[in-house]
Amino acid sequence: MPSERTSLEISSKSNKRKNYEEQFGQQSDNSKSNSDPSGGGDDPMSQIILQDRRHRNLLASKKYRAKKQQMEREKNDFIQKLSNENQSLKRKLQEVEFENKSLKEIMNRLTTSSAASVLDNKVMMVRERLCRNGAVDN
Incomplete structure (x- = not known):
């Protein structure tokens, strides 16, 4: 058994x-x-489905590449715009710094010359007083 x-x-x-x-x-x-929607068979319907899928994939790829290139162009344009604006602002800054320096020099000259003239005026007034009082001989 x-x-x-x-x-x-x-x-x-x-x-x-x-x-x-x-x-x-x-x-x-x-x-x-x-x-595999084509069923992997050799029948004409499977081939049509496969060709359609490949065609749609090709179109989607082209659309994606075009969109990517457009985005790249827009990004480069924006970068160029910012670079130009940056250069313009740098030039304006140099102009303002030069103007500021010039104004400081003018203020220094005015301050020293007015201080000197005030001192000269005081010296002259003291001399005049002394002359009136007969203390100083000219």
Whole structure:
């Protein structure tokens, strides 16, 4: 009986394996058809679907590249605009710094010359007083 039992076990395992392969094979076929809308077949409909998908992909790629190039151009234009504005502001800063320096020099000259003239005036007034009082000889 052991040989009988072994053959039953073998036949049972064989049936289970067949069922599993059939079931697994079907799932594998279903997953193929789900992931590949063309079905992977050679029929004309599959080829049309594949060509359509490739064409749509090509158009999407062209659109993406064009948009990317446009964004790059806009970015470069913006950078150029900011660079020009920066140069203009630097020139204005130099002009204002030069003007500020010139005004400071003028203020220094006026301050020193007016201080000197005030001192000269005071010295002259003191001399005049002294002369009137007869203390100083000219």
